[in-house]
Amino acid sequence: MNSKEEYRAPQWLRQKWELLEETEKRLTRGVNIISWPKLQRIPHYMTERVEFRRYYEPQILSLGPFHLAKRELLQGTPYKVAWTAMYVKHTNQPVKDLFQRIHNHDLNLLKRSSEIYKDQAEYETARVYGELENLKDFLAWLLVLDGCSLLQLMEKSENLENIEQELWISIDKLVRVHQDVLILDNQIPFQVLRLLCNDEVRLEKCLHNFLQVHGIKTAPKLSEGNPIHLLDYLRKALLMRDLNTIHKEIEIKIDIQRRSLHLRRYRIGTIRELMAAGIRVRKHSHNSVYPTFKDGMLELPELIVDGSTAHIFLNLVAYEMCPTFRNQLEISSFLVFMSSLIDQPEDVKELRLAGIIINELASDKEVADLFNKMDSVLVPETPLFAHIRDQIHTHFESKRGKIKILTWMGEAYNTFFRSPWTVIALLAATLGLLLTFIQTWFAIHPTAS
Template sequence: MAGTEHVISMEELLSRKVSLVREEAGETSRRRKSIDIEEEASSTSKMRKENLEKLKEAGANVKRSSAAKTTPKIQEVPALLRGHKNFKKYFEPRVVSLGPIHHGKKECQAAEDFKLGMASIFVEESGKSGEFLLEKIAVKIKQLRHYFDEKVTEKYDDETLAWMLFVDGCAVLQSIHCLAHQELIKELKIKNDQVAFAQQDLFLLENQLPYQLLLDLMDYSGKKEKWKESIETFMRKMVHERVQGVGKDGETNGTPIHLLDLLRTKLVGKSTTTENKGRSNGLINSFINRLANLIPCKSGSKQERRQSYRNVQELRAAGIYVKPAETSPLTRISFDRFLLYPGYLRLPLITVDDSTAPKFFNLIAYEMCSDFDNDYGITSYVAFLESLIDKPGDVKELRNASILYNLLGSDDEVAKLFNEIGTDLVPDLDEYKQVRTQIQEYYDKKWVTWVAEFFHNHFSSPWTVLAFLGALLALFLSATQTWYTVFSPPGP
């Protein structure tokens, strides 16, 4: 009996130990869970604080960048355009690479020796030694590096970058000098196709050199006026200047950022956005426009009106005709009409050739750069022109009006080209707003359209006017003869 009791007490003791161990294990588990929860809460709190700090820092950076007056950097094409199906064709160099972004590109290796040759000719014509010019660039390389986006130059040390910019800068200046004086091209026996593609490569956003580099090389060469005159002559050819006596609209205001920036200034001019919005010619036109606006339109108020016309042919059907503008900058677009005559949309002259697409695409990409504060002058112009060109017939109308010079091929190709360039553009909505409003108001007034069509069809040339006057004279004489026949007094 006693042995039995002893056994039972040992079992109880063992069960108590087991339960004690279980309690201790459970308590340890609960302690670990508590520690894990505390650690997780601490980690969450730390992450939240870090995110809030990032948020605060980002806000401060945005305020600093918006307050600071930044200079556009030489950089890659914005991401929104990098997915374009013809990106390589329009944005990458095809013959010669300039600057750090496409340096060493396989397709441009054949031009490296040519660049060295052109740089050597520049050094020789400058009368200075190559060591002297290279040293001057090397001394300023820290300053020149700031003209590029940091990520495009980070893999180049100062010496490598200085040599690259020295060779490329000298080669660009000498090439521009040759392009400005075509007889030099013949002397060097450079083929026309190479010249054409090299000119396109000079105005690619990713192929730019700081204009300050070119100025420094011109200064150090001691022949600044010679190179400056060559650049001016070359740029006049690039913008196809045909209108003379237009003032100084295309002159630069300060130092350009690079050649592409200089090209944009030449095309857009120095005038601000507000100066380009539907300039009406003369007080009479302004008075006539105000008088016509007193007649109510079906489309409601000006703010509610939307563009209902589609292209040049529809405008002509409504009695609106295109005429060449009196000034050359692309942004000088205006609309005017005189009394009961048709409305005239005045557009600047433009030449369309193989360089038009890459030129406009890179100008649009430049305006899209986040560090370039601008009025989207080129983007707005292309969007406006694309709204007028829908079919080959629209191109024909512009050709017949001596506004568009087609060196590309068929009118159908030009129409497709502008439809491609104008896709997914986000222009300045205030640009040409007044012009669009004036056109729409004229377009909505049917009686004005009918009268304008009548005068244009019957009085568009001196011969039609003479024919009309002759018809009136014949009608008058016929009426007079009839009157005398009926009401003539009896004879003696």
Template structure:
């Protein structure tokens, strides 16, 4: 007689062990994901996303030409070998000026290699072959040379004498500053803090660094001094991640960021009133924020102007048919700065609202031809330091491939412009008709005379017809 269907005790035990293993794996995956999410506010230094780095038109903006900073480009190119001489000389000058010793700085970094390795974890796996010997020792010495040379470079950046102070030609110095803002050519800011424990000197270096890119303020740094009790704490929440992060914070300004965060929170708070499918679509769908070129806006009665003199806001605003934009200087380093900031915002472990990327998408919509650049120049928005307006138009047309998720601030600008179009459409049509009529009938004095003569003929014909139908009584 057969027993009822079911698992044997042995089979049931095996199945339970199998299920236990799967449940433990689920639990471990959950822990790893939540731990990664909790650490996302302090992103690691990462490689540039491949879908950007591999584009032919972008490659030159993501490869250092003179110096390598950190392990990812270390000695990987023959042309970077000349930069090693500059780095070693600048590092020696910095150590001498600050009355420190190379050995002391080496042990300062060497003792904190575990913390530094955590920040550089994305870098080290693919570059083991260029780190001979014991990894920690070689990495510590490399960071001392790179960090000290960068600090000396920044502290001696001067619009008139920096090439003499640094013993480098101005042409090479410009390329060095472009190398310093490349995303995967960075070192953790904590290393710079350890190498420069004089907070005032460090802030001075950052201020000079930002002035190279037209920024007159620096983001807030931790006010903690590196005392004997605090020297073991090198990660401060207020500190930037690296120099590129410092530049991004300074561009966006903390005060404006707080306003945007408050706006985003209010949007999230009211998300219950939005249809679920529509809300997910808006968040996940990639946008280009097409609002029309400056000439198209002008034809529609919308003016562009520079932000008021007392406003340093990076964010555009729209009110009463006026689109206000921040002043932007376009020079040979603009593409290096913006494309690396975009790559930084695309890093998977960096939580942000794609502010820089959205701004570039907005500008690429406004600029299509050199005439659009000319309109922005005349409005005082664009300061063109390139050869001509066509180079600026070509630059932003190249950036037109950038796509970002729906971001509330810039999407609201697009929606306001759309509403303005709708409310003014009838008026715009009337003005267009009047303009066309003026061009057709009033383009010269002879057309005016002809129009008056035709009108007079019609009036006389009407009078003649009237009296023919209603003759006077005899």
């Protein structure tokens, strides 16, 4: 090629150049490119663990383009078609109008939503449907179908008594569908739900039902910031309490020199160890995952543990690990914190008796096994949880002598009073020693005849 000839770049390379130019413009305008709202794939290093894989794979319902190629998810298509028809009928919105609303809106699904989303959509649709003349037409229709069916699912999940008649689905499949909706790369843009609903009151009701299904009682207001997708909305609900408020309340002083980038499982001690050392535990009154510690009292949030708990936490952890989502790893840190508190079923029992854990699994052992499995999550220690650990350590140091006695008493209690049979055995042994002492006494000091 002549050196003076201009290089004619292929289409794929020109697209990459355009992406870099757009990024450069955003940097010039001071836009935070790290936290662009994007639909993301789950990081590979999280899906490669065999025991976690089932929490990242949809079982019935495919949403968005990422799982289109999976034949096992075709069973969910009739449900989506039926629910979309139900939604169109009871909202009295012609499906053609909904399509035009998505297609014509300045949503720019192929760029602003995510370049990763665009590339993956092109790849998956090419595999399943062959080459399409207009990818945007297909994506618009896909989002209408997914969005309408999702809104119908959430709106009708309020009344579980008639759910089989309302949604034409059995309870066992409905449970799996709600788990599918939690998966990070099985999301659709929240803005699509807003466009399709076109009614803020109905939308907030749907979102409230969505949170209620997963045991979350308080919903954030949509006016406080648009979520990216449903999983992001659930995360906002768990972080309802403003972190700045908490920092002001407990007056956190961060030692910058102690901050570390090393990934770790920071240990605080099991709940029984803390209680044996004189620390009291109770459920806090505010609705967020942030724990607090003051004057020997550790306050923890109420946590419902059921079959969807692992789906919620592991997908939220995957979301916080996404490279384009700037966050403080709040959910990941909370999971590490709880995994430190729970080691054995007895730890779960103490938290359950304190009203902190609502166990909807078969046994306390299942809960302990669940948190022990999720204990493999590694995150840098965040300031809030480092501060709580330091507070507990300071509490130990200030009451070291008393703590030794309390620890001994706690160990003695766990050893000798953990069940009625151990209490009976201890009383029998004590009575035996007393009788032996009396017999020996009279043998040495016989009474005068």
